[in-house]
Amino acid sequence: MTQPQTELMTSSTGTETMIVAENVEKWYDNNFHVLRGVSMTVAKGEVVVVMGPSGSGKSTFIRTFNALESYQKGSITVDGIKISHDLKNIDTIRREVGMVFQQFNLFPHLTVLQNVTLSPIWVRRWPKAKAEEVAMQLLERVGILSQAQKFPGQLSGGQQQRVAIARALAMQPKIMLFDEPTSALDPEMVREVLDVMRTLADSGMTMVCVTHEVGFAREVADRVVLMADGLLVEEGTPDEFFGNPKEDRTKKFLSQILH
Amino acid sequence: MTTAPPSLSSTRPPAAQVGAIAWLRKNLFSNWFSALLTVVLGLLLVRTSLGFLTWATTTAQWAVIPANLPLFFVGRYPVAQYWRIWAIVGILATLSGLSWGILSRNLAKLFDRNILIGFGVAAAIAVLIPAPIPYRILLLALLGLVLASAWIGRLVGQRMPQLGQWLSLGWGLSLLVVWWLIAGGIGLPGVRTNDWGGLMLTMFMSVTSILLCFPLGILLALGRQSKLPVLRWIAIAFIEVIRGVPLITLLFVGAYMVPLFLPGGIRLNQLLLAIISLTLFSAAYLAENVRGGLQSVPRGQAEAANALGLNSVLATILIVLPQALKVSIPTIVGQFISLVQDTTLVGLLGAFEMLGISRSILANPSFIGRYAEVYLFIGAIYWVLCYAMSLGSRRLEKQLNTTH
Ligand SMILES: Nc1ncnc2c1ncn2[C@@H]1O[C@H](COP(=O)(O)OP(=O)(O)O)[C@@H](O)[C@H]1O
Numbered sequence: 001m002t003q004p005q006t007e008l009m010t011s012s013t014g015t016e017t018m019i020v021a022e023n024v025e026k027w028y029d030n031n032f033h034v035l036r037g038v039s040m041t042v043a044k045g046e047v048v049v050v051m052g053p054s055g056s057g058k059s060t061f062i063r064t065f066n067a068l069e070s071y072q073k074g075s076i077t078v079d080g081i082k083i084s085h086d087l088k089n090i091d092t093i094r095r096e097v098g099m100v101f102q103q104f105n106l107f108p109h110l111t112v113l114q115n116v117t118l119s120p121i122w123v124r125r126w127p128k129a130k131a132e133e134v135a136m137q138l139l140e141r142v143g144i145l146s147q148a149q150k151f152p153g154q155l156s157g158g159q160q161q162r163v164a165i166a167r168a169l170a171m172q173p174k175i176m177l178f179d180e181p182t183s184a185l186d187p188e189m190v191r192e193v194l195d196v197m198r199t200l201a202d203s204g205m206t207m208v209c210v211t212h213e214v215g216f217a218r219e220v221a222d223r224v225v226l227m228a229d230g231l232l233v234e235e236g237t238p239d240e241f242f243g244n245p246k247e248d249r250t251k252k253f254l255s256q257i258l259h
Numbered sequence: 260m261t262t263a264p265p266s267l268s269s270t271r272p273p274a275a276q277v278g279a280i281a282w283l284r285k286n287l288f289s290n291w292f293s294a295l296l297t298v299v300l301g302l303l304l305v306r307t308s309l310g311f312l313t314w315a316t317t318t319a320q321w322a323v324i325p326a327n328l329p330l331f332f333v334g335r336y337p338v339a340q341y342w343r344i345w346a347i348v349g350i351l352a353t354l355s356g357l358s359w360g361i362l363s364r365n366l367a368k369l370f371d372r373n374i375l376i377g378f379g380v381a382a383a384i385a386v387l388i389p390a391p392i393p394y395r396i397l398l399l400a401l402l403g404l405v406l407a408s409a410w411i412g413r414l415v416g417q418r419m420p421q422l423g424q425w426l427s428l429g430w431g432l433s434l435l436v437v438w439w440l441i442a443g444g445i446g447l448p449g450v451r452t453n454d455w456g457g458l459m460l461t462m463f464m465s466v467t468s469i470l471l472c473f474p475l476g477i478l479l480a481l482g483r484q485s486k487l488p489v490l491r492w493i494a495i496a497f498i499e500v501i502r503g504v505p506l507i508t509l510l511f512v513g514a515y516m517v518p519l520f521l522p523g524g525i526r527l528n529q530l531l532l533a534i535i536s537l538t539l540f541s542a543a544y545l546a547e548n549v550r551g552g553l554q555s556v557p558r559g560q561a562e563a564a565n566a567l568g569l570n571s572v573l574a575t576i577l578i579v580l581p582q583a584l585k586v587s588i589p590t591i592v593g594q595f596i597s598l599v600q601d602t603t604l605v606g607l608l609g610a611f612e613m614l615g616i617s618r619s620i621l622a623n624p625s626f627i628g629r630y631a632e633v634y635l636f637i638g639a640i641y642w643v644l645c646y647a648m649s650l651g652s653r654r655l656e657k658q659l660n661t662t663h
Pocket residue numbers: 028029030032034052053054055056057058059060061
């Protein structure tokens with residue numbers, strides 16, 4: 001059932017789609033209707049920035065893409081694999097999707113290098129030497145090579161977040177999800193993380209980023225969407241979105257974050 | 260450096276704020292009430308200490324200790340087989356020394372001042388104790404063995420760090436060897452558990468129960484958090500039932516009631532039953548300690564592991580559990596210390612562990628009335644054991660601290 005649908009998407013847009021979410025609905029246990037029918041398509045290599053007021057369901061939405069959250073209605077297809085409502089087939093999907101969290105969530109009891117090699121060794125079953133070699137390359141890419149033997153607690157916030165990016169990349173994912181990756185950082189460290197994300201986007205990675213960094217969205221995003229109260233309110237290119245928003249909700253939100 | 264260095268006088272606090280006098284004034288005589296308290300308590304302390312010293316040097320008859328030294332340490336273990344106990348102590352000393360050396364391979368100095376003082380004191384005790392000369396020499400040799408293997412462990416550990424893994428294997432194997440040496444069989448004459456006793460039996464019960472209750476406690480803690488209702492209910496029921504029953508009751512049930520339920524002919528060893536009771540009891544408490552640790556690990560940790568593709572078993576084993584155990588080290592070791600002390604209850608049931616053997620010594624007409632001497636002696640041994648454990652726990656915590 002998913003197969004024809006995916007092919008349809010591919011043929012209609014002419015590019016390969018990586019994520020197709022259709023009318024996704026989710027209720028939390030307390031019957032809170034957090035996602036109220038959200039649809040979104042992300043093409044291969046595309047960078048989508050998700051904005052919206054706090055509590056609007058942004059985190060919940062992107063966390064359904066790697067099955068950290070279940071959902072009850074609608075459908076989500078990631079790289080051609082349908083995520084079932086009961087999250088039975090999550091293993092394959094999680095290998096395809098890397099995620100970076102607001103609070104870094106590095107493993108404090110493991111060194112930086114062990115953080116990055118953990119998943120390749122235990123999930124991909126790579127030999128340790130190979131995993132370490134790849135990890136060192138990634139750490140060099142994010143500029144943390146010299147800190148490889150330290151523990152996360154000994155690094156600054158910006159460094160920790162760059163390690164978290166390297167850790168997610170170590171699984172060689174096809175899609176990267178970022179959930180407010182710079183919100184927990186001191187202002188002077190935001191830039192180093194955004195720079196790494198920009199390089200990643202330039203390398204052709206498919207990315208969905210929840211962020212309120214307008215500069216990043218303008219320069220890097222192919223598309224910006226606004227989420228409010230569990231719905232996608234508006235979507236458009238950065239120029240349209242910031243320069244000429246159509247919805248009142250968007251105008252109100254932009255007036256709040258731009259001033 | 261444009262500013263002038265501060266003058267010497269201003270870098271030190273005034274003399275009245277440092278030194279012993281200042282410390283005394285600040286901590287013991289800060290106002291008239293605390294001064295009064297200090298004087299009264301000080302007098303009390305001096306009185307009791309003097310009283311104790313007078314008793315210990317004049318009234319007390321310490322002969323009961325050296326006369327029964329073997330009983331205190333190994334109970335009725337056959338004299339001809341003592342060498343097996345020495346061999347065990349030797350193996351453990353070597354392994355401990357090696358482990359210590361490897362763990363401190365990155366430290367600048369292996370033997371710092373405190374450690375040297377500790378060994379000096381231990382050596383002095385070994386020389387001065389009223390035991391036959393060969394035993395004193397053996398004790399000194401054991402201390403030497405620890406120091407030598409620590410030195411070797413550090414030297415080898417610096418060259419080949421994988422020695423640590425071999426050593427873990429060595430510890431695992433040593434369990435089997437120790438078991439074989441104590442109980443006999445396969446080429447050694449067997450020694451019945453009824454003849455095991457003293458400190459050796461205390462240690463045997465403690466170590467076996469600790470090794471068994473640790474994994475069981477972890478499984479119970481995980482079971483209590485499980486999403487599967489049946490598992491969760493079993494874990495909760497077990498934990499709550501055991502925690503609601505005094506250990507002594509559990510020991511009685513194990514010793515007198517379980518044999519009644521067993522089909523005829525099967526007679527479980529009393530020591531085994533006692534160890535099972537101790538294990539189940541400690542596991543229930545341990546489970547609660549570990550659960551506290553599990554709850555202290557932020558949810559984001561398991562989520563990050565899941566996002567990396569680790570399934571929930573791997574995420575638990577590799578990410579959540581190590582952090583949970585690290586936080587619970589103090590309470591876990593506290594539980595182990597209680598367990599060591601609780602082995603005395605098995606003595607009340609008739610085992611000849613340290614308390615049991617002391618009671619039987621005191622029942623001997625030639626040592627009647629020597630309660631204070633005997634109980635002080637074994638009390639000191641328990642204290643050394645338990646204090647060593649809490650020292651070790653603090654070292655471990657320091658070693659595992661990765662935040663600096
Ligand atoms: N586990 C949960 N149980 C119940 N409600 C939740 C849970 N997680 C989030 N919510 C609620 O869902 C809403 C959306 O949360 P979230 O997706 O984190 O929003 P955002 O990332 O846009 O700030 C919020 O109102 C939040 O309180």
